[in-house]
Amino acid sequence: MARGTRQRILEVAEDLFQHKGWAGFSYQQIAERLDIRSAAVHYHFPSKTDLGVALLKRYRSSFNWWCEQLRQRKATPEVSLEGFFALERRYMDEGKVCPLGVLGVEAEGVPEEVRAEAHALAGDVLRWLTKVLEQGNRQGVFHVAGTPESHALALMSSLQAGLQLARTLGTDAFYTLLEQQREQLGLARRRRAVAGG
Amino acid sequence: MARGTRQRILEVAEDLFQHKGWAGFSYQQIAERLDIRSAAVHYHFPSKTDLGVALLKRYRSSFNWWCEQLRQRKATPEVSLEGFFALERRYMDEGKVCPLGVLGVEAEGVPEEVRAEAHALAGDVLRWLTKVLEQGNRQGVFHVAGTPESHALALMSSLQAGLQLARTLGTDAFYTLLEQQREQLGLARRRRAVAGG
DNA sequence: GTCTATAGAGGGATAGAC
DNA sequence: GTCTATCCCTCTATAGAC
Numbered sequence: 435m436a437r438g439t440r441q442r443i444l445e446v447a448e449d450l451f452q453h454k455g456w457a458g459f460s461y462q463q464i465a466e467r468l469d470i471r472s473a474a475v476h477y478h479f480p481s482k483t484d485l486g487v488a489l490l491k492r493y494r495s496s497f498n499w500w501c502e503q504l505r506q507r508k509a510t511p512e513v514s515l516e517g518f519f520a521l522e523r524r525y526m527d528e529g530k531v532c533p534l535g536v537l538g539v540e541a542e543g544v545p546e547e548v549r550a551e552a553h554a555l556a557g558d559v560l561r562w563l564t565k566v567l568e569q570g571n572r573q574g575v576f577h578v579a580g581t582p583e584s585h586a587l588a589l590m591s592s593l594q595a596g597l598q599l600a601r602t603l604g605t606d607a608f609y610t611l612l613e614q615q616r617e618q619l620g621l622a623r624r625r626r627a628v629a630g631g
Numbered sequence: 632m633a634r635g636t637r638q639r640i641l642e643v644a645e646d647l648f649q650h651k652g653w654a655g656f657s658y659q660q661i662a663e664r665l666d667i668r669s670a671a672v673h674y675h676f677p678s679k680t681d682l683g684v685a686l687l688k689r690y691r692s693s694f695n696w697w698c699e700q701l702r703q704r705k706a707t708p709e710v711s712l713e714g715f716f717a718l719e720r721r722y723m724d725e726g727k728v729c730p731l732g733v734l735g736v737e738a739e740g741v742p743e744e745v746r747a748e749a750h751a752l753a754g755d756v757l758r759w760l761t762k763v764l765e766q767g768n769r770q771g772v773f774h775v776a777g778t779p780e781s782h783a784l785a786l787m788s789s790l791q792a793g794l795q796l797a798r799t800l801g802t803d804a805f806y807t808l809l810e811q812q813r814e815q816l817g818l819a820r821r822r823r824a825v826a827g828g
Numbered sequence: 829g830t831c832t833a834t835a836g837a838g839g840g841a842t843a844g845a846c
Numbered sequence: 847g848t849c850t851a852t853c854c855c856t857c858t859a860t861a862g863a864c
Binding site for chain 2: 453454455457458531534535536537538539540541542543549552553556557579580583584585587588590591592594595596597598599600601602603607610611614617618
């Protein structure tokens with residue numbers, strides 16, 4: 435379990451982080467879930483800053499790997515964007531919020547090294563979204579309002595806040611915002627989870 | 632200083648809350664800023680839950696008082712909405728995020744009584760925004776996309792996430808989102824803080 | 829209404845055995 | 847690589863003097 439434990443620590447940390455926030459999770463909680471001692475977590479990540487940086491790097495590499503998969507499959511802009519929506523909706527289903535939202539809210543209590551990684555992650559996501567919107571606009575399948583950059587920002591922020599508001603107002607808030615983004619782009623309304631086979 | 636201290640505690644708590652989040656501020660910090668002891672804060676608000684509930688009730692009454700002022704002055708929908716934008720922009724200038732964003736992110740660590748107040752606050756804001764959008768739509772001064780309810784939700788979420796992203800990406804993120812909301816409603820672009828006299 | 833003093837819990841982190 | 851044990855700090859909260 436050399437780096438098996440390391441990976442599992444990151445998985446659990448990611449879950450706790452998106453549920454409880456940066457200040458809201460501890461080494462103890464990670465250790466309990468893995469049935470090890472908190473000192474063992476400190477072995478892999480000496481300080482919480484180390485853990486935070488590793489966590490954010492993991493988000494980035496996961497996202498960039500996911501983008502690369504879409505690219506290799508020559509996914510259309512619609513498929514790419516629906517894939518992104520599906521990622522966010524999964525967060526919703528799991529009761530999580532967007533990591534960038536967490537770090538935005540708790541920024542002042544988060545180590546600078548971790549904030550720097552968040553900045554990089556936000557850049558990755560925005561650049562990718564911008565490119566997808568540009569492509570869709572050129573192909574005439576999206577109605578992009580304003581510049582692709584600003585539309586990408588609007589899209590990201592809408593879903594980020596949607597995940598947060600879902601916790602206060604209920605899940606409808608998220609779905610309303612999601613559908614609104616689709617309509618704004620001129621995409622067809624999606625059927626909601628119909629039992630199929 | 633009977634309830635003078637109480638009020639000042641709430642002011643300081645509000646500031647800390649929107650800067651550092653729910654888990655990120657303490658009785659100690661409040662006491663230090665007021666140059667009193669933390670036990671004195673406990674006298675006015677025995678538990679952090681009490682403080683949180685009072686804080687959220689304060690947001691609600693402030694907001695509803697502000698709405699009432701606009702109503703009495705028979706403010707137009709444009710003036711009302713620009714007033715709302717100004718409130719959010721002030722948060723931006725002060726380096727704060729939206730209280731509903733904070734409670735959304737940290738929801739799992741926030742006492743239920745406080746979350747209930749957040750729910751009520753969100754309802755107040757959304758109802759007011761919805762009414763303003765309806766009026767503006769009827770009068771032909773706004774282009775409301777979809778229903779006024781969903782547009783109100785979009786507006787609120789855009790600014791909420793904008794305040795958070797400003798901390799990671801810089802203030803431009805907020806202003807871009809703000810202008811985008813104006814454009815979507817068909818409002819004129821606002822000049823940015825020009826020295827005038 | 830504010831103070832000192834303190835209890836009690838939990839958090840981050842380290843030393844050293846195994 | 848994981849453990850026990852421990853340190854030190856901060857946090858919420860309370861008791862009781864003034």
